[in-house]
Amino acid sequence: MLKYELKKFFAKTANRVILTALILIAVVYSLLAAESMSYTDTDGSHLSGIGKMTAGRRLAADKNRQKGELTAEKISGAVKSYQELKQQCQGELPDTEFGKTVQSYWDILNFTANVYTVEPAFLPDVITQLTEEDTEHIYDIYAANMDKMAEEYAETPAQEAFIKKQYEKVNIPLDYEAYDSWETMGMYIQTYVIILAVAIGFMAAGIFDEEFRNHAEQVFFAAKYGRSKAARNKIAAGIITASIVYWAGIGLMSFISFGIIGASGFHTPYQLSDPYSIYVMTQGQYYLLIVLCGYIASLLSASVTMLVTAKMRTAKVAVCLPFFMFCVMLFIARSLSEVTRIVYYTTDVLTNVIQAVKVPILFQAGDVVIPQLPLVMALYFAVSVILLPFIYRSYSRYGLAKSGK
Amino acid sequence: MELGFKNVSKNYGEIFAVDDITYSMETGVYGLLGVNGAGKTTLMKMLCTVTRPTAGQITWNGEDIFRLGESYRDLLGYLPQDFGYYPSLSVSDYMMYIASIKGIRPGLAKKRMKELLEMVGLSKYQNRKMKALSGGMARRVGIAQAMLNNPKILVLDEPTAGLDPSERIRFRNLISGLAEERLVLLSTHIVSDVEFIAEQILLMKDGKFYYTGTSEGLIASMEEDVWLLTVPRQKVNQYLQKYPVGNVKHVPDGAELRILSKTPPAKNAVRADTTLEDAFLLYFGQKAGDENVEV
Numbered sequence: 149m150l151k152y153e154l155k156k157f158f159a160k161t162a163n164r165v166i167l168t169a170l171i172l173i174a175v176v177y178s179l180l181a182a183e184s185m186s187y188t189d190t191d192g193s194h195l196s197g198i199g200k201m202t203a204g205r206r207l208a209a210d211k212n213r214q215k216g217e218l219t220a221e222k223i224s225g226a227v228k229s230y231q232e233l234k235q236q237c238q239g240e241l242p243d244t245e246f247g248k249t250v251q252s253y254w255d256i257l258n259f260t261a262n263v264y265t266v267e268p269a270f271l272p273d274v275i276t277q278l279t280e281e282d283t284e285h286i287y288d289i290y291a292a293n294m295d296k297m298a299e300e301y302a303e304t305p306a307q308e309a310f311i312k313k314q315y316e317k318v319n320i321p322l323d324y325e326a327y328d329s330w331e332t333m334g335m336y337i338q339t340y341v342i343i344l345a346v347a348i349g350f351m352a353a354g355i356f357d358e359e360f361r362n363h364a365e366q367v368f369f370a371a372k373y374g375r376s377k378a379a380r381n382k383i384a385a386g387i388i389t390a391s392i393v394y395w396a397g398i399g400l401m402s403f404i405s406f407g408i409i410g411a412s413g414f415h416t417p418y419q420l421s422d423p424y425s426i427y428v429m430t431q432g433q434y435y436l437l438i439v440l441c442g443y444i445a446s447l448l449s450a451s452v453t454m455l456v457t458a459k460m461r462t463a464k465v466a467v468c469l470p471f472f473m474f475c476v477m478l479f480i481a482r483s484l485s486e487v488t489r490i491v492y493y494t495t496d497v498l499t500n501v502i503q504a505v506k507v508p509i510l511f512q513a514g515d516v517v518i519p520q521l522p523l524v525m526a527l528y529f530a531v532s533v534i535l536l537p538f539i540y541r542s543y544s545r546y547g548l549a550k551s552g553k
Numbered sequence: 554m555e556l557g558f559k560n561v562s563k564n565y566g567e568i569f570a571v572d573d574i575t576y577s578m579e580t581g582v583y584g585l586l587g588v589n590g591a592g593k594t595t596l597m598k599m600l601c602t603v604t605r606p607t608a609g610q611i612t613w614n615g616e617d618i619f620r621l622g623e624s625y626r627d628l629l630g631y632l633p634q635d636f637g638y639y640p641s642l643s644v645s646d647y648m649m650y651i652a653s654i655k656g657i658r659p660g661l662a663k664k665r666m667k668e669l670l671e672m673v674g675l676s677k678y679q680n681r682k683m684k685a686l687s688g689g690m691a692r693r694v695g696i697a698q699a700m701l702n703n704p705k706i707l708v709l710d711e712p713t714a715g716l717d718p719s720e721r722i723r724f725r726n727l728i729s730g731l732a733e734e735r736l737v738l739l740s741t742h743i744v745s746d747v748e749f750i751a752e753q754i755l756l757m758k759d760g761k762f763y764y765t766g767t768s769e770g771l772i773a774s775m776e777e778d779v780w781l782l783t784v785p786r787q788k789v790n791q792y793l794q795k796y797p798v799g800n801v802k803h804v805p806d807g808a809e810l811r812i813l814s815k816t817p818p819a820k821n822a823v824r825a826d827t828t829l830e831d832a833f834l835l836y837f838g839q840k841a842g843d844e845n846v847e848v
Contacts, residue, residue: 161641365603366598366601367631369602370626372655375602378653
């Protein structure tokens, strides 16, 4: 039964068009991600045309000259080198110098600047102002700033303790490996995740309106399992197809992208990009977090649209909901963030992980403190599962109300 | 084997589609006749558990069919009037899907599918997409799907709609063959479809059974006789206004009218055999006009 339910799904013209579009988007996004990588050669030239596709791997090879433990000495060396070059050049750094040396330790400079300035600042300004003493004690300053951050971010002692505990998980000195591919792909996959969640909602809704749209409901509900196993199989088909489509899309895009730009830096700490994030993880885990949140968003999208379609017997309203949940809600949450904390836990958080990991939003119940992302993930995964029996009930009881239709 | 209606009603607000029907059916072919809007389809939908009665009870061997649920639907084969299907599936995939939701094991389902497609003359088209079938072919798939589980209760709502004359004849013969040891409820407004095969006629009007019994009994209950009368063409309208007229046939010297009347409408009128169609015309009057009746 499930086999034919899946066959129906994949045989539908609208679904085939959407799946083709999703494949095309994955390919185009992968190429755009590869194209967005910037590499400067030792002679100061930039790659262009098809050669730009090799930028990711060449950049990683160059930066991986710094691979290994990021000691204070290594940081000092990078800062000193940059300061000397800036002094020699008296202004804008020539591309040749950037390509020869600066490019390879650019991430280290970036990390150093971010340790000293929490608010985004112009990197050269920060780096040129650092003294040798500053860089030699960078990890002491980093640790002291972590304590300050914990005090600043926290609203209660429990939250402060929680943040400090999180920061203790940061292994100092950090381990460095070029991570541009993960960082770049994080941005591209985040957008693709939104597209997938909306498309999956659209297709899942179709599973529950096709009987009504095609006037096939009478044969369906008069069949032995029409109000039981067949309805359950429709739900299973919704979840299975949502999973297949999602992971196939993510897999395809990841495969093409990382295949082109390389996958260096999976184990590089995320703190190299954002030193004071309360989410202590690697760059690879950060990518997987975006993808996992996207999967929960897709499941939620499928569950909600299936339920609304099963209730209304049409997908017309249901197909609009994923767009509202993951796109419109993003703007609503942003504009209401000063007014209510509820917007910290809305559905758009699942598809805006890039922003969520940067902001230390904590939920506290009693002494238990939970960061925003795990809470939102658990909440919406639970909602996706809890909705399933309601979908079954709404669908399988079609026509059984004594009054009216 | 008894299918019973006990004071069954179904209303949509103020409108009663089915109004307090009590009746009992056993094996055999039952022809449900009525004009559009008489309540036939609503009655059949209730019988197939697609919709629930507002009041009353439908029972199978004394048990409520909605309470029996799966075990009742296991006995059921249904071809709705508005037969819909999944356009992107092939005929064989459609049949296999319906077989699966009817709880038929894949091996048996394949065998049944082959037999039934053969029976309805669609073996050659089993790989064709449903959306590529003609209306008549789709209807034949509808008949085949209804038969997949070898149902004890076969409910066919306007099964011959869209079939050409030869298909209709083939279908009638098919139903006659199927009627043994099963209950077939055949709803139609094509009188000739039920005339030859239905053992029992159920005339439905305004949500009620207006007449139940054999077609012979229905004909015998008529006080009117059927008269054939040839009149000049300019007088046709005059007769149409005065009598129920079953047929107007143009002949070289005017028009031959088939008139229902207790007395001869004219001296030269000749008595003819009464048919079910005449009874239908008499009982449904003007409502059974050209729009509703096919013969």
